[in-house]
Amino acid sequence: MSKQTNIPVLVISLALIAGIAAALLGWVSDVTKVPIAAALQENNNVALQQVLPAFDNQPANETKQVGNVTFYVARKNGVVVGFAGKTISNKGYSGEVTVLAGVQLDGTITTVIVTKQTETPGLGTVVCGRTRKKTISKRIKGIKETGLPPNPILDQFRGMKATSGQAPWAVKKDGGDLDAKTGATITSRAVGGAVFTIAESFAQNRTELLKENN
């Protein structure tokens, strides 16, 4: 090997490799652009399908921002069938908790799910999670479960309305009606507060939301 370093050769070979790599990446990025967008859309729809009645529009594209709450409009054959409200609570134990709740046209809360959280594993995450436990005996017997897995904390909100005031939306420790998960009162409180925000925001803007979307 020559003792003298040939700088131009080094520069050219490195640039050449970087150029080829860049071209290749550009091509791959181009090819995967559509599937990635579809996967993201699908992911958004999965969450919305869990909280909304059957719809045939794209609620992710029909949103309305009211204060801190984003409302998604679900339609079937062009008629509004329900709303989903999404809000972020900063009252979680470690960071933000994003809550998505289905709201019927009269303001009744249906299903509640937590779409994003960074709570304590094993405590806060139990409040937020809806995962189905697959067991070996169910697998052997061939039992298949469908539908949304239950969660005792999140299912408490089903059927509640904002009209009854804020008091019932607090956890029992604060004088409210909600059960909190032992060891995760703060997370339970954050979720309750977020669902109340959604319900209250819907109640206050109900006429406007219904009128604008019909």
Next chain:
Amino acid sequence: MSLVKEFTKGLVKENPVFVLLLGMCPTLAVTNNAVNGLGMGVATLCVLFGSNIVISLIRNVVPKKVRIPCYIIVIASFVTIVDLLMQAYAPRSLYEALGIFIPLIVVNCIVLGRAEAFASKNGVVASMCDALGMGLGFTLALVVLGGSREFLTSGSLFQIKLIEGWSNDFMLMGQAPGAFILLGVFLGIINWHAIRKAKKAGQSYTPPGLDCSTCNLCDLGED
């Protein structure tokens, strides 16, 4: 060395995780269950396979002085490709669970280690066998570690509960401390076994991977 030997050495004798102790970051971080371990292992295997082939092909073209930047470009390109493909086609939950550790495969020691120690000195076919062996060894180790942690956390394996009465998760094993504890236990058992075997044969024990055949970091300073 025959091609078969190049392939099998990565599985047990020079297992990247349990023997060479390379790539500890994803090993400890994402192995909270068997599925995540498998996903991470396969992603690394793909990157390793691609980069080993390309680096072996360009090994005589690239000037020695700029070889490390060139290897990094090749590796980073494959990592980006794997990342994009996973975003497009892998289950969303798996992609989100692996998160930042997919882009971080770029700095995984196994990938650059095999490029520098093997692919830059051997032909394409041998490099391919080496990458497959090392990648599968890494995957195997991650699945074993992930599976053990998942079982000790909740009594399940591949997200199917095997012990049904187990209702409260043992979170220590699911979190980072559990990864350290369990990896330590595994390494202890493996070293104990190797030392015992060496003693029986009447030899002194040198851990593999600590000799010059698998490492050529000393060459880095030379032209």
